[in-house]
Amino acid sequence: MALHYFGLMLINGINYRTVWMQDTSVYLINQLLLPHKFEIYKSKDYLDTANSIKTMIVRGAPAIGATGAFGLAQAALMFEGENFDNFKQFINEAYHQINSARPTANDLKFGLDFVKSRMFAENSIANSKMKAFELAKQYADWNAELCRKIGEHGNSLIKDGHSVLTHCNAGALACVDYGTALSPIRMAHYSRKNIFVYADETRPRNQGASLTAWELAQEKISHAIIADNAAGYFMKKGRIDMVIVGADRIAMNGDVANKIGTYEKAVLAKENNVPFYVAAPLSTFDVNANSGEDIPIEERHEEEVLYIHGIDENNEMKKIRIASFESNAKNPAFDVTPARYITGIITEKGVIKPKSEDIEKFVG
Numbered sequence: 149m150a151l152h153y154f155g156l157m158l159i160n161g162i163n164y165r166t167v168w169m170q171d172t173s174v175y176l177i178n179q180l181l182l183p184h185k186f187e188i189y190k191s192k193d194y195l196d197t198a199n200s201i202k203t204m205i206v207r208g209a210p211a212i213g214a215t216g217a218f219g220l221a222q223a224a225l226m227f228e229g230e231n232f233d234n235f236k237q238f239i240n241e242a243y244h245q246i247n248s249a250r251p252t253a254n255d256l257k258f259g260l261d262f263v264k265s266r267m268f269a270e271n272s273i274a275n276s277k278m279k280a281f282e283l284a285k286q287y288a289d290w291n292a293e294l295c296r297k298i299g300e301h302g303n304s305l306i307k308d309g310h311s312v313l314t315h316c317n318a319g320a321l322a323c324v325d326y327g328t329a330l331s332p333i334r335m336a337h338y339s340r341k342n343i344f345v346y347a348d349e350t351r352p353r354n355q356g357a358s359l360t361a362w363e364l365a366q367e368k369i370s371h372a373i374i375a376d377n378a379a380g381y382f383m384k385k386g387r388i389d390m391v392i393v394g395a396d397r398i399a400m401n402g403d404v405a406n407k408i409g410t411y412e413k414a415v416l417a418k419e420n421n422v423p424f425y426v427a428a429p430l431s432t433f434d435v436n437a438n439s440g441e442d443i444p445i446e447e448r449h450e451e452e453v454l455y456i457h458g459i460d461e462n463n464e465m466k467k468i469r470i471a472s473f474e475s476n477a478k479n480p481a482f483d484v485t486p487a488r489y490i491t492g493i494i495t496e497k498g499v500i501k502p503k504s505e506d507i508e509k510f511v512g
């Protein structure tokens with residue numbers, strides 16, 4: 149088994165990262181099987197890696213950024229030939245293939261660009277291959293460190309006794325390690341604050357119920373899964389002190405694209421005077437997006453709404469139709485929360501106000 153013991157994420161008492169690379173294979177915690185089965189998926193080539201992003205074996209913006217970076221390194225390592233121009237062309241094609249796996253998360257392009265813009269060394273294919281591999285590893289380490297820092301900054305906002313609502317999964321599984329929204333929660337727990345987490349189930353794919361709650365259980369952090377439409381009830385009763393969510397892409401005016409349903413939680417938070425924070429590394433900001441209008445929103449297959457997945461009483465994975473065969477569904481995977489609903493964006497460099505002037509100072 150490949151090296152996974154350098155992460156912080158605790159799974160069955162062992163420390164893991166979500167994604168890593170050894171030799172020419174990329175290893176991923178298979179998120180399609182959680183929480184019922186813990187398995188590592190071994191992706192043997194970059195096409196398989198691109199497909200793992202598309203099919204959501206790995207998901208979450210920073211995690212797919214690092215997986216994309218490893219995928220490009222895989223492409224470099226598998227190139228057979230001696231012509232440097234052909235090598236460059238092969239890398240360009242692999243870049244586009246991986247980048248088109250999912251459209252909304254900015255980190256995917258960011259991770260790919262990080263490797264591609266630095267990997268070509270002295271017209272030497274052998275050196276460029278080595279460099280691509282080193283850069284991808286560097287990118288993953290860097291991302292883990294950014295998430296650790298997000299945790300430290302975010303922890304200073306969480307008070308002892310606080311209850312925090314989160315949406316979707318922005319935990320270690322959605323990153324290389326630590327998480328974005330879950331990193332401050334982890335840090336608060338490690339610093340012995342007594343906290344409670346409300347995890348939105350997050351239809352249609354239930355990342356909150358199947359991934360966030362599982363991560364929290366692994367770390368023994370007190371929590372409850374709530375139905376997506378229960379957040380307003382708990383906010384109105386004063387049971388939620390703050391909301392922290394992740395982000396897939398942030399525009400330069402502070403509008404935030406995140407998992408579908410985030411927008412309505414932000415509106416509810418404002419109505420109930422609950423602070424609403426977004427946690428994300430600066431790599432999630434898109435310098436080319438002036439506002440949320442410029443962010444591409446992924447439309448996914450209607451099957452995700454019409455069916456649910458789970459285990460039956462014999463522990464067997466089942467896919468169950470929950471709607472009439474006469475019904476169709478619409479399935480936007482993300483929505484945009486306007487900046488005016490956001491209290492602050494927790495980054496590796498501190499908490500930023502969601503305003504163009506402040507964002508420009510941080511995002512170079």
Ligand code: MRU
Binds near residue numbers: 318328355394408
């Ligand atoms: O469709 P997914 O599961 O990739 O969506 C993930 C989210 O929306 C996360 O909240 C987001 O990527 C932030 S992750 C740290």
